[in-house]
């Protein structure tokens with residue numbers, strides 16, 4: 209099976225749950241899986257990222273979308289997940305599909321080993337022609353350690369399986385050039401640079417989580433991994449193939465050139481910032497010409513806490529994010545190294561090390577098409593050489 213026939217389909221809560229009764233929308237699931245059958249028969253591998261567990265589980269714990277807090281949503285997800293999977297299972301049988309549940313957490317995407325483990329599982333399911341249904345394991349994730357939206361999670365999965373299309377089905381026809389409630393808002397058919405639209409993407413539907421903002425962030429991650437994102441209304445016959453084959457209106461976010469490697473794509477597109485450092489202007493200038501390792505003398509300030517092996521965001525002194533890279537040290541160790549420049553790293557840390565903060569092979573310089581993240585609050589950062 210050529211890898212170019214891999215698609216990731218993300219389905220939002222509002223398509224899966226009736227807004228008032230919070231019960232499964234069987235007719236939609238029917239249309240979706242009927243379309244999957246058609247695509248499978250044409251040789252497409254499909255990975256489904258499905259929301260809906262929280263919405264479908266709320267009634268069981270006596271909550272509503274308006275009143276539910278984080279704890280309620282965690283419990284609702286535990287109640288709703290079997291209902292959601294049961295719906296897919298029942299309809300799947302009708303269309304000769306086997307399905308499988310893959311529940312992931314933030315760390316399964318952010319830690320390289322766990323990311324590859326998840327990839328292996330999904331690949332194996334696809335080999336067996338089983339449809340992986342991916343969702344966040346909401347019941348065990350708290351605010352600090354959750355992805356929080358399935359748009360970016362789906363983009364991460366698209367990057368993971370090297371899909372060439374990510375199809376995001378939602379309750380609106382695509383991205384509008386301003387708040388769709390405002391008169392005169394127009395559908396944007398093609399997006400090359402998502403950063404132009406971030407300011408006009410506030411608000412979600414009643415059951416949705418991330419709104420159009422996380423769809424744009426997801427599209428950027430997919431773009432950077434060489435994957436096209438199609439955003440469309442799911443309320444349509446053949447909801448996926450009609451968009452994939454360009455038979456109805458939608459927003460198409462173009463793919464950028466292929467990333468240097470799957471490793472570089474994983475390293476660059478993050479779901480959460482583990483920590484960051486500010487580096488001196490000499491290394492920023494040097495970066496213009498070639499990629500170089502970041503040494504302790506380059507570090508101006510550190511924002512943690514983070515641990516050895518976390519991907520950290522690297523900023524210039526004027527707040528521009530210039531690179532991301534795998535840190536060889538925890539934030540505490542980095543602090544010790546940079547505050548005691550006259551002492552050898554080995555002596556400071558008690559083990560053999562050259563003290564390179566980020567090696568050049570574990571570093572990716574951000575390009576124009578990568579969305580930069582705002583630098584963390586200055587007040588929270590600690591000056592590396594202040595004592």
Ligand SMILES: Nc1ncnc2c1ncn2[C@@H]1O[C@H](COP(=O)(O)OP(=O)(O)O)[C@@H](O)[C@H]1O
Pocket residue numbers: 219220221222223259377378379380382383384385386387388408409410411412413414415416417418419420421
């Ligand atoms: N510029 C925009 N274009 C389109 N939709 C937008 C825009 N800004 C905000 N939205 C809102 O995003 C919502 C879709 O996101 P969301 O509710 O999270 O859906 P889903 O549950 O499918 O992820 C729409 O209902 C719309 O109101």
Ligand SMILES: N[C@@H](CCC(=O)OP(=O)(O)O)C(=O)O
Pocket residue numbers: 219220221222258259260261262263285343344346356357358359415416417418419
């Ligand atoms: N993981 C959650 C959904 C999170 C989410 O992104 O929701 P949505 O914006 O409707 O796609 C759930 O299963 O309810």
